[in-house]
Amino acid sequence: MNLSLTSFSRKSLRQNGRTFWLASFFLPRKQATKATQLYAFCRLIDNVADDLNYNNQNILLELKEYFHTETHVPETLTATEQELIATIKAADFDTDIIQELLSGLIGDLGETEFVSQRQLLRYAYAVAGTVGILMSKIMQRHKREAEFHAIDLGIAMQLTNIARDILEDAELGRKYIPMRSSIEEIKTKQLNNDVTQNLDIVINLSEVYYQSGLEGLTYLPRKMRPCVYIMAILYRAISRKLKNNGLAWQLGRTVVSPIEKTWLIVRSLPFCLWLMVIPAPRLNTTRTHQGNLHRDLSGLPGTHQ
Secondary structure (H helix, E strand, O other), rough: OHHHHHHHHHHHHHOOOOHHHHHHOOOHHHHHHHHHHHHHHHHHHHHHHHOOOOOOHHHHHHHHHHHHOOOOOOOOHHHHHHHHHHHHHHHOOOHHHHHHHHHHHHHOOEEEEEEOOHHHHHHHHHHHHHHHHHHHHHHHOOHHHHHHHHHHHHHHHHHHHHOHHHHHHHHOOOOOOOOOOOOHHHHHOOHHHHHHHHHHHHHHHHHHHHHHOOOOOOOOOHHHHHHHOOOOOHHHHHHHHHHHHOOOHHOOOOOHHHHHHHHHHHHHHHHHHOOOOOOOOOOOOOOOHHHHHHHHOOOOOOOOO
């Protein structure tokens, strides 16, 4: 990877993913580099999907074709962006998983209004559970079951995103949380018990998936575990802070301050040391993953069927 791509990836992580950037310091250098590339790729395609100045649907469709065949990277992207995408393709990730990620973004273009928890969870899998699978490969997971827990952690973090951004998403014509209230009602910023109650349901649901995600840490090599744990607790702190603040969604995005993040990391260090000591589960042990968590994900690659 040349210097320009290295700088591009690191800048993307530092500017757009402070939580991931902080957690990456706890990774070995090789894995940190690969994880940074993956984050930069995910941020790039997410920006393409969200930027109305792009011909975004065509670019995402071209990318799907690129990861499926030997076509060229979309020429409308910069040279560095094209190199990043080529690097991800060369990384030997499961292309079916990348296809699901791109399909999730394509399906999110325009107005979105979910009416069921199944829709919500399948969307969270598409745009974040897939990233969990890709990241588990970078983290050198010991056993395929690690992917089930990685999916759950990705879903949990996406549910946190959705809870945090409910107002911003409404402004973009998107309503991911199933509820009676319309997008226009959310945009008024008026207190609404329907919104608050369903927001609480999503945060509680995220806790279930966080728990499962963290239960899979022992399937990773010892030196990888602290990074994933810290990333999870920093992200979970967002939805927990939102809940502790009375679910005041109408006030806009909830942010965990640098001081709060630093304190969470310091408090986590003893547990991180413990994570680096405990052994991985034996290969013949009973499954630890709860299959019912993937009941709504039937038919999707990498899930617990």
